[in-house]
Amino acid sequence: MYSSKCSYVHYVYAPDRHLGFFMAAKADLTYMQRALALAEKGRGKTSPNPMVGAVIVRAGKIVGEGYHRMAGSDHAEIAAIKKARGKTKGATLYVTLEPCCHVGRTGPCTEAIIGSGIKRVVLPLKDPNPVVNGKGIRHLRKAGIEVTIGVMKKEAALLNDAYLGYYYLNRPYVILKTAQTLDGRIAARGGDSRWITDKESRKLAHELRAEVDAVVIGSGTVAADDPSLTVRHVNGSDPYRIILTGSAKIPPGSAVITNNQDMKTILVSSKRRLSRISRAGKSKNLILWEVKTERTGLIDLKDFLEKAAAFGLRTLLVEGGARLATSFLKANLVDKFVAITAPKVLGEGIEAVGDLEIKKVSQAIEFDNPKFVRSGRDMVFVGYPRRKK
């Protein structure tokens, strides 16, 4: 499905190791850091565009800055140029991703940059989107603008991990999320899981939903928890709700079925299984995806991801349960892992991750760029599974 020959595949997993070494000037780092902080402000609102921030500096002073607020609004470069009110002549532009050179919903940024009299552009990395992919840089250089590439590339790659991952992997970017105890339990023995994590973390989980195109869960989780999978507690639009089910059996009163006014519930199963429910499914406005199954009866996840890509989904959030998490990890199809860990111990219970057929610690799945962030009483781990060569 995606070529392992592509040198970019490892990019968003370990940007620091695969991008080579780049030594940036101190001033460049300072302004790029500011541009990255601005970009971050667009989180959850820019899809399908990346988050981008821009800072314009002339004679050691910031004369304009901006960021991409949401899809359809000004690109960061344009916002910054507007803010600079003509003070751009001879200035340096710091922008967190290669400027576009195509006419999208807004005009091409390279034209605006050239027109503004900016004489130098500093950026961390190329935009792998095939409509840009180096063309923006070439356009600027042709116009005589000095372009410095590589400043804070790691930070910039991590900022837009899902956006970049989508283009590099040529399939939807898969984020696995667990809400667990210190001892790796996602529920007590009987299945009780409300609430392991604290309020602030549950809000964070909703923020994550707002950032992705679809939330993916197994039918077991639908039966056990009856989640609505909508975005609450924060602003943001609801993602698609994808239920992977070997059996195509879902309690008809489930929230994902009954609250489907937005027609965003997608049922994924084998042709044979889906045929049983297709009439009932249609009457509920469910979207049905037929996928291949493995010999074990489990859904072929690669085939599922191809269907999701064809449907236009770029980022998926796998929320549970344990069986689905295990399947994605085992298939080497998790691109980012977010483990929200509560300061609690449950002892025996439902484990976050099941059998991965690992026999030695040296075979464990390791995570690159591990980050631990406090969330209320909890700790949030974010990491990128290291691909085995």
Add this chain to the structure above:
Amino acid sequence: MYSSKCSYVHYVYAPDRHLGFFMAAKADLTYMQRALALAEKGRGKTSPNPMVGAVIVRAGKIVGEGYHRMAGSDHAEIAAIKKARGKTKGATLYVTLEPCCHVGRTGPCTEAIIGSGIKRVVLPLKDPNPVVNGKGIRHLRKAGIEVTIGVMKKEAALLNDAYLGYYYLNRPYVILKTAQTLDGRIAARGGDSRWITDKESRKLAHELRAEVDAVVIGSGTVAADDPSLTVRHVNGSDPYRIILTGSAKIPPGSAVITNNQDMKTILVSSKRRLSRISRAGKSKNLILWEVKTERTGLIDLKDFLEKAAAFGLRTLLVEGGARLATSFLKANLVDKFVAITAPKVLGEGIEAVGDLEIKKVSQAIEFDNPKFVRSGRDMVFVGYPRRKK
């Protein structure tokens, strides 16, 4: 063994909740913070004394400071007074624990404070050691010194958690440590556990050993890992090595048996079991402790802790394996939990904590004052199990 009526029992678990509210002046906070930072420098070297730091301030300037470097050396107050070289008249002393009023290996601090002309003493909390326990404060007040109690009491209580816990609980303070993966595994399925955590964390584990009087493990761990339980990679003296064993069967070539030149290996089992090995044990200079066993054949942990207290041990580090960890947690005998978590996932394997007979998330063991500290690529969790009322 310890009275639950004692209002101090909850002290080191949730100092902020059980000590009431205290509003400190800003300057007092600043200097106490400095004193706490100084106290911390003695970590691992002051046992059986607490870590203590002291700062002397006159006319808004620090004129002297010090800390307790190791048992037998100057107390922090004395060190600070010496450093102040006579500039103590009318000054304020910030000290992180109630000054002593008894003649230990050094003279009583209260006499020195009174003699120095200090007119105000600021401290976070009483020293619960029965030879002090408020007498120091009374002594100072009788001499006309103003004493402010309560400044940064939470931080001070956490700093000396084990020292305070020993006196409040009237038994050795029990620290449980795990080295685990994100999904709560301490070893792969076959038992392989080298190395889950990274170098820096393993150094930290040795620092922990240097801070306690004894390390406690189960005989299963001796058989599986053959640990030497000595302090390496850092300075510090080796703790006692306690092996709890229902069967009193330990491979005779184990490091804890063969490297017993310091005669610090203690074997704990039932009378019946120990009788089998007493001759062999004596020839190896092993210390043998007979303890009661439960109906299940497992060691009675309360009886074990009484033996340890009678032996003079104040702090125990329970290092594994999973069964021992589970037993201590289940018996409500863990006072502090340190979970070193590596950014790895193993899937099915040996779980950090086994069956605690918990059926609902609301019954989970919660940890107060949860702290997450980065250690190399790993994350170290530190928390205090909340006692159920």
